[in-house]
Amino acid sequence: MLRDEITMVLKLYDLAGADDERRFSPYCWRIKMALRHKGLDVEEIPWRFVEKERIANSSQESVPVLFDGNQMIADSWEIARYLEVTYPNHSLFGGAIALGETLFIKFWCEQTLHPILMHLLVVDIFEHLHPKDQAYFRKSREQSFGMTLEEFATSSQEAIATFTKALAPLRATLERQPYIGGTQPCFADYIVFGAFQWARAVSPIQLLVPDDPIYTWRDDLLNAFDGYARNALGYPV
Amino acid sequence: MLRDEITMVLKLYDLAGADDERRFSPYCWRIKMALRHKGLDVEEIPWRFVEKERIANSSQESVPVLFDGNQMIADSWEIARYLEVTYPNHSLFGGAIALGETLFIKFWCEQTLHPILMHLLVVDIFEHLHPKDQAYFRKSREQSFGMTLEEFATSSQEAIATFTKALAPLRATLERQPYIGGTQPCFADYIVFGAFQWARAVSPIQLLVPDDPIYTWRDDLLNAFDGYARNALGYPV
Numbered sequence: 001m002l003r004d005e006i007t008m009v010l011k012l013y014d015l016a017g018a019d020d021e022r023r024f025s026p027y028c029w030r031i032k033m034a035l036r037h038k039g040l041d042v043e044e045i046p047w048r049f050v051e052k053e054r055i056a057n058s059s060q061e062s063v064p065v066l067f068d069g070n071q072m073i074a075d076s077w078e079i080a081r082y083l084e085v086t087y088p089n090h091s092l093f094g095g096a097i098a099l100g101e102t103l104f105i106k107f108w109c110e111q112t113l114h115p116i117l118m119h120l121l122v123v124d125i126f127e128h129l130h131p132k133d134q135a136y137f138r139k140s141r142e143q144s145f146g147m148t149l150e151e152f153a154t155s156s157q158e159a160i161a162t163f164t165k166a167l168a169p170l171r172a173t174l175e176r177q178p179y180i181g182g183t184q185p186c187f188a189d190y191i192v193f194g195a196f197q198w199a200r201a202v203s204p205i206q207l208l209v210p211d212d213p214i215y216t217w218r219d220d221l222l223n224a225f226d227g228y229a230r231n232a233l234g235y236p237v
Numbered sequence: 238m239l240r241d242e243i244t245m246v247l248k249l250y251d252l253a254g255a256d257d258e259r260r261f262s263p264y265c266w267r268i269k270m271a272l273r274h275k276g277l278d279v280e281e282i283p284w285r286f287v288e289k290e291r292i293a294n295s296s297q298e299s300v301p302v303l304f305d306g307n308q309m310i311a312d313s314w315e316i317a318r319y320l321e322v323t324y325p326n327h328s329l330f331g332g333a334i335a336l337g338e339t340l341f342i343k344f345w346c347e348q349t350l351h352p353i354l355m356h357l358l359v360v361d362i363f364e365h366l367h368p369k370d371q372a373y374f375r376k377s378r379e380q381s382f383g384m385t386l387e388e389f390a391t392s393s394q395e396a397i398a399t400f401t402k403a404l405a406p407l408r409a410t411l412e413r414q415p416y417i418g419g420t421q422p423c424f425a426d427y428i429v430f431g432a433f434q435w436a437r438a439v440s441p442i443q444l445l446v447p448d449d450p451i452y453t454w455r456d457d458l459l460n461a462f463d464g465y466a467r468n469a470l471g472y473p474v
Contacts, residue, residue: 094334100410100419101338107406108345169344173337182337 009043010035011067013055016046017128017202021233024125024201026114027076028064029194029229034080034187036225038087049133049140077106080187092187105180105188108169113195116163119154124203156205163207167214174213178220185221193221193229200234208237246280247272248304250292253283254365254439258470261362261438263351264313265301266431266466271317271424273462275324286370286377314343317424329424342417342425345406350432353400356391361440393442400444404451411450415457422458430458430466437471445474 012032015025023029023044035042047054047063055065058074066073066082073082081099084092093099122141126149129137138149145152170192173180180188196218199207208215218237222230249269252262260266260281272279284291284300292302295311303310303319310319318336321329330336359378363386366374375386382389407429410417417425433455436444445452455474459467 091334094332096420097328097331097418097423098335098338100414100417100423101335101342101425103413104406104410104417104425105338105341107409111405111409168348169341172344172348173341176340177337180337180341181334183333186334186337188338188341 008069009041011043011045013047013063013065013067014044015063016048016130018130019128019233020046022128022201023232024128024198025063026194026198027062029197030187030190031064031066031076031079033185033190033193033221033224033229034083034092036228037092037185037187037190038083038090040083040087048130050136077103092190094181094186098181098186102186102188102191106191109192109195112166113163113192116159116166117195117199119152120156120159120163120205121199121203122149123153124205128202160205160207171212171214174217179217185224189217189221193218196237197229197232197234200237201232202234204235206237245306246278248280248282250284250300250302250304251281252300253285253367255367256365256470257283259365259438260469261365261435262300263431263435264299266434267424267427268301268303268313268316270422270427270430270458270461270466271320271329273465274329274422274424274427275320275327277320277324285367287373314340329427331418331423335418335423339423339425339428343428346429346432349403350400350429353396353403354432354436356389357393357396357400357442358436358440359386360390361442365439397442397444408449408451411454416454422461426454426458430455433474434466434469434471437474438469439471441472443474 012028012035014023014028014032016023023032023046032042032044047065049062052061055063055074058065058072060074064074064076064079066079068082068086071082073079080092084099093102126134126137141152142148170180177183179185180192196207199205208218222237249265249272251260251265251269253260260269260283269279269281284302286299289298292298292300292311295302295309297311301311301313301316303316305319305323308319310316317329321336330339363371363374378389379385407417414420416422417429433444436442445455459474
C-alpha cells in the first residue's frame with residue numbers, strides 16, 4: 001500500500017470503557033454515524049478521559065477529536081461542519097437554514113435529554129469505565145453535581161417516565177415522517193441517536209417500548225450502514 | 238383595476254378579539270409573517286371562534302384558513318407548505334431536510350411553550366375576546382382543562398420562571414446565531430415568534446429581559462417588514 005493511501009484514512013479518538021470495544025460517548029456516536037453517512041473510512045481509536053495529553057493540541061479536553069491528514073478538528077459540532085465542507089457529497093445538513101435548525105436540535109438534545117440520561121446512567125457508566133478513568137470520573141462529576149454519583153443517580157422508573165415525556169416533540173415528528181430530516185436521516189437524527197447509543201453501550205435499561213415511533217426510528221438507525229451501530233458492543237434494546 | 242388583479246389578493250381568516258385589530262392567534266401569526274417573508278399581499282379578515290360556518294368547507298374548526306383564488310387551505314403547517322410550493326421565491330424552509338427539522342421545532346413550540354403560555358394568558362385571552370366568543374371559549378377550554386379558567390391560570394412569577402427555563406435550547410442557539418434559520422429568519426423562527434405575539438396581543442406580561450438573546454431576536458422580528466408585527470395592536474414589550 002502506498003504511503004499516501006495510508007495517511008488518507010481518517011482517525012477518530014473515541015471514548016472507550018474498560019473494554020476497548022465499549023464506545024459510549026454520545027458526542028462520538030453522532031460523528032461516527034456522520035462519517036458513515038458521508039461514506040468515509042475511519043479508524044476509531046479508543047481513548048480514555050485521563051489521556052488528555054493525546055489530544056493536547058486540540059481546543060478540547062475531551063473527544064471526539066478527528067485527524068484528517070495534518071488537520072486536527074475537535075468538538076462534535078465543529079467536526080460535523082468540517083465534514084460537510086470538506087466532503088460535500090451526502091449532505092448532513094442540506095443547506096444553511098437546516099444547519100441553523102440543527103444547532104437548535106443539538107441544544108435541545110443536550111439540555112433536555114442528556115441530563116435525564118445522566119441521572120439514569122451515571123452508575124452504569126462508572127462501572128464500565130477503564131479503571132484508570134474511575135477516580136477522575138468520580139471526582140470531576142461529583143464536583144459538578146455537588147453530590148456523590150450514587151446520590152445523583154435517579155430511580156429508573158421515575159427517570160424513564162421523565163425521559164418519555166421529554167421525547168414528546170420527537171415522537172410527534174416521527175409519527176408523521178421517518179426521520180427528523182424528513183424522508184432521510186440528517187445530522188440532527190445522529191445527534192439524538194447518539195443519546196440512545198450512550199445508554200445502550202453501558203446499561204440494560206429499556207428506554208423505549210416497541211409501539212413508540214421513536215423505537216422504530218432507533219431500529220432503522222441501528223440497522224443503517226450494514227448494522228454498524230447494532231454491531232457495536234452494548235446491551236440488547 | 239382589472240377584476241383579475243382584485244381576485245389575485247390572498248385572503249387570510251385571522252382570529253380577532255373584541256377589537257377587530259386585536260389578532261392573537263399564534264398559528265395565524267406564523268402564517269402572517271410567512272406571507273410577508275414571501276412578499277405576498279394578503280387581506281387579513283377578522284374571524285371569531287363561533288364563526289365556524291365561515292370556514293365550514295375547510296378541514297379545520299379554526300383559523301388560519303387561507304384563500305388563494307379558488308383554493309382554500311387550512312392548518313398553519315399545510316398553509317406554509319402550500320406557500321413554499323406555490324411561491325418558491327424567498328424560501329421558508331430551504332429544502333427537504335430543513336422542512337423535516339421545522340416540524341420538530343413546531344412540535345417543540347406547541348408542546349413546550351404553548352402550554353406554559355396558556356396558563357399565563359388564559360384569563361387575559363378571555364377578557365379580550367369578542368363577547369360572542371366568551372361563552373364558547375369558557376365552555377370548550379374548561380372542558381379541556383377539567384377546571385375553570387381561573388383555576389387553570391398560574392401565578393405569573395412561577396410560570397414565567399418555567400417559561401424562561403423551557404426556552405433554554407432557543408437561548409443557546411441565539412447566543413451563537415441571530416435566527417433559528419442561521420443568518421436569516423425561516424419558518425421555524427416565525428413559529429416560535431407567533432407564541433410571543435400571542436402573549437403581546439393580550440397581556441402586559443414581560444416574558445423576556447433585555448439582556449436575553451431571545452429578546453434581541455424578538456425585537457428583530459418585531460421590526461421586520463417595516464415593523465409589521467410591532468405595529469399590530471398589543472401591549473408594549
